[in-house]
Amino acid sequence: MKRIGVLTSGGDAPGMNAAIRAVVRKAIYHGLEVYGIYQGYQGLISGHIKKMEIxxxxxxxHRGGTILHSARCPEFQSADGQKKGLKQLIEHGIEGVVVxxxxxxxxxAKALTDLGYPCIGVPGTIDNDIVGTEFTIGFDTALNTVIDAVDKIRDTASSHERTFIVEVMGRSAGDLALWAGLAAGAETIVIPEEPIDMEAMKVRLLKGLERGKKHSIIIVAEGVMSGSEFAEKVTEITGIDTRVSVLGHMQRGxxxxxxDRMLASRLGAKAVELLLAGKGGRAVGVExxxxxxxxxxxxxxxxxxLDLDIYRLSKELSI
Incomplete structure (x- = not known):
């Protein structure tokens, strides 16, 4: 193998640039040429491909986001789009791709693998929802961003004696909400993986009020419902005045x-090693x-x- 490509796709995650850096420099160290594929699979189809140097x-x-940029590409979900991408790789002489x-x-990446083209997947997402690896690139940074925000929100919640609903990212995975909730001391954590017991939550909130607790933090993963919707439910069943904070895309930046820099550097280099060993259709991770x-x-x-032991612990510690 003499020439490889690298692309970033989907939602950006802090540490993607560190992974790109590791892929490029590890490959050049071993005598390979590296080509950056810009705008993800959309750029692959359109041929937005440039050679990268040290x-x-x-x-x-140290930079968030991705210098290769990212874009949604519904066309690549079709067989025709995948063949267009494969044609571009062949025309550029690229023999393997790190995704x-x-x-x-x-x-x-699996679609290209099924077409007989060697790809290696590197997990980059703040959701921490890639099967086969304990952690994904970007999760730790996003987690610390959420914790920092919740710490600040708690100051206001305490000052005004209110219950705050904090909506975090996580459409189908509750890792970010769960880990942030436990680390920030949230009273209630709402995640897609576990049904919310509204009655138990009501009892916990009212019990806290009875013993003199004047404020609470509830963290809700966006995949369950919006923070505003959940706030309405809380007020409806408890009569407690609530405020909502939606952290949004700041979690990705x-x-x-x-x-994350360490994880990205290690995984990016590992991906290149697999391509050098003639392997494709693999994903890298950490265990x-x-x-x-x-x-x-x-x-x-x-x-x-999701690690439900952490969820159970969060409930035990939020009494």
Missing amino acids: GSVGDII IGGDGSYRG GSPTAA CNELIDYDITEATSLPHK
Whole structure:
């Protein structure tokens, strides 16, 4: 293998640039040429592909977002779109691709794999919902962003003696809400994986009021319902005055934490090693702080599982 490509796809995540840097420099170190594919699969189809040098990735390890940019590409979900992308790779002489992104990005990589083209998936998403790896690039940074915001919101909640509903990202996975809720000391955490017991929540909130507690923090994953909708339900069943904070896309931004920079660098380099070894159709991840690789089909076909022990602990500690 003499020439590889790298692309980022789906929602951006802090640490993607660190992963791009690792792919480019690891590949060049081993004598490979590297081509950046811009705007994800949309750029692949349109041929927005440029050669990258060592300097192309200078001073980006600390930057959020992705220098390769990202775009949604419904066309690549079709067989015709996938063949157009494959044609571009062949015309540019690219023999393997590192795909950095979430589950949708992995499905695109699997499609190319099914066409006989070697791809390696690198997990980059703040949702931490990629099967086969304990952590994804961007999760730690987003988690710290949420915790910092909740800490500030708690100051206001305490001052005004109110209950605040904080809506965080997570359409189908509650990792961000759960970890942030436990770390920030939220009284209630609402996640897609577990049905919310409104009566139990009501009892907990009212019991807190009885013992003199004047404020509470409730964290809601967007995949359950909006913060405004949940606030209405809380007020309806408890009579408690609530306020809503929607953190939104600020959760995706910011300089990546040391943990995300380390993870991205290790996983990006591992992906290049797999291509050099002649492997394709694999995904890289981390398990017990050890790097692993596995069939990318597992990441696209198996359901994400949340650590419910953490959920149970959060309920025990929020009495």
